[in-house]
Amino acid sequence: MDLDPSRQTVTVALERAATLYGDAEALVDGEIRLSYTELRAQVLVAARGLVALGVRPGDRVALLAPNSRHWVTSALGALHAGAVLVPINTRFTAEETLDVLHRSHARALIVVGPFLGVDRLADLRATGARLPEIIVPLPADWPDSTAELPPINPDQLSDILFTSGTTGRSKGAMSAHRQSLGVAEAWASCGELTADDRYLIVNPFFHSFGYKAGILACLLRGATIVPQPVFDVAETMRLVERERITVLPGPPTIYQTMLDHPERSSHDLSSLRLAVTGAAVVPVVLVERMQQELSFSTVLTAYGLTEAVVATMCRPSDDASTVAHTCGAPTAGFELRLGEKGEVLLRGPNVMLGYLDDLEATAAAVQTGGWLHTGDVGSIDDRGYLTITGRLKDMYICGGFNVYPAEVEQVLARLPGVAESAVVGVADARLGEVGVAHVVISPGHSLSAETVVEFCRERLANYKVPRLVEFHPSLPRNAGGKVVKHLLRKENV
Incomplete structure (x- = not known):
């Protein structure tokens, strides 16, 4: 069974995987090991169970759970039932979850039992708000059903992923089956993913990185899915050793934490x-240490967003400097150019279908000619490789000069003792705005604010130098890192 991911459905992808890879391990979750044949069987049980419970083609099925085999089988089951998958961020409060449930018009909610000391279903019920009519607690006891599953076409809506909401209310980005598979195939191709790979997925499944560049990429190539529900560096290293993990994507902090771990x-x-x-900023020295001390033969950087998922990506032949300083070249059929103020614009078959029930926001994001306005600022070199230099909304004006925080963060990354940093602009009576550097210090190091400022002063124009430095044990991050x-x-207001 040949598969052109850009023209098929997730149902076809799983059918193909079961046919091609059969008894090979598809998923390892603790002591549970499923072959591709067994995974497909469990997905069909979930799909027929959802149909028996009343889910119809086009219905929205919300899924609130951590990374696990239950997430995989429930999500794929919903898609096989012809439903639209709506993953929900497990960090959301009950009120935020209700907002997504109501805006997505969810017909069903598949929800984990108590996890990390929180009973999410109990919290939702305690609000007294209306919940979806179909509630399926995990682990699910699916109805025994022989219900016929509906036909699905590649242009059918497959999922609605809500943005992280870092700058305001989250928006639901809609994708078709062909688009979700198209970006997954592009990621798998650039990473040279094969059926021999064993993929530890720490990135949350509710995020496009864990779902599309994770689960779906594995389906397309027959790789083994190994979910980790919560990042814990000791458990990550244990799983790498026990399961002979070959693929481990994630934000830079994951690798830095592994490198710094005493065991x-x-x-x-x-x-x-x-x-x-x-x-985030990826220092060259981190790439080199990942290759030398963590045995990675290939380290790649990539650029994407919920509205496009995988837009650019480095290639295995790229050197450490290219990997650290760029996000790679366009992939997944994307065209790339810069608009006003250096804004990164993307066009291609995998740009989202639009924002759920928000024509105004969709029109603002996807403008004339089908170009997606990302809100990121960047540069493109003569090879066509993209470098992100900041966010339009993150840029601040100090003394009349534009400052892009990413440039300052690149400099800070070269200061020994800086594990990670984030620079923001805050109001200043004289200069309009000035920079504040928020810094996390590497274990075993000590730094002073004066040292940080002086390091920047030697390497940056005066208006780019942070005026204040604050130290933190960690920085607040969204699900995508x-x-x-x-x-x-807010801390500096």
């Missing part, structure tokens, strides 16, 4: 081959 040398991490990172800068700005 790293006691774990056999030699199976690792591919890391894909981004969402991006720093939530508006929370840092």
